Amino acid sequence: MATIPVRMLPAERAALLMQFFRFGVVGVVGFLVTTAVVYAARPWIGNYLAVVPAFLLAATGNWVLNRMWTFHGHGTRSQSLYREWTMFLAANLFGFLLNAGVYWVLIAVSPLCASNPVIALVAGTLAGMFTNFFLSRRVVFR
Numbered sequence: 644m645a646t647i648p649v650r651m652l653p654a655e656r657a658a659l660l661m662q663f664f665r666f667g668v669v670g671v672v673g674f675l676v677t678t679a680v681v682y683a684a685r686p687w688i689g690n691y692l693a694v695v696p697a698f699l700l701a702a703t704g705n706w707v708l709n710r711m712w713t714f715h716g717h718g719t720r721s722q723s724l725y726r727e728w729t730m731f732l733a734a735n736l737f738g739f740l741l742n743a744g745v746y747w748v749l750i751a752v753s754p755l756c757a758s759n760p761v762i763a764l765v766a767g768t769l770a771g772m773f774t775n776f777f778l779s780r781r782v783v784f785r
Contacts, residue, residue, distance in 0.1 A: 665713040673701040714784035734778040738771035
């Protein structure tokens with residue numbers, strides 16, 4: 644199967660692909676934060692609840708990076724930072740529910756995932772990624 648180089652795509656499509664790539668890079672940073680917080684918090688609050696503070700910290704960091712890099716120059720800058728941040732958290736809540744749902748199911752049914760939550764975190768991240776990109780692009784940084 645032949646691939647088409649990004650530079651040969653229409654400008655609008657190439658820009659969308661680059662935006663999604665940047666979103667993915669930011670997502671990797673968020674995944675690392677999430678993983679670190681889950682592993683740090685799980686001895687005290689368990690595997691199930693550890694994703695809640697992880698989501699808040701990673702989502703806040705992702706909002707900053709997406710605002711500065713992925714969606715730089717997009718959206719209205721007339722709204723307050725607090726409003727944009729809360730919109731980002733609200734928009735990504737659906738993606739978080741997909742992410743955490745997959746994570747919680749895998750933790751519950753797989754002893755391997757329960758003892759190695761990073762496996763469930765990867766699956767959950769993939770489950771929520773496209774929803775988060777779409778909602779961030781269409782709702783927060785439009």
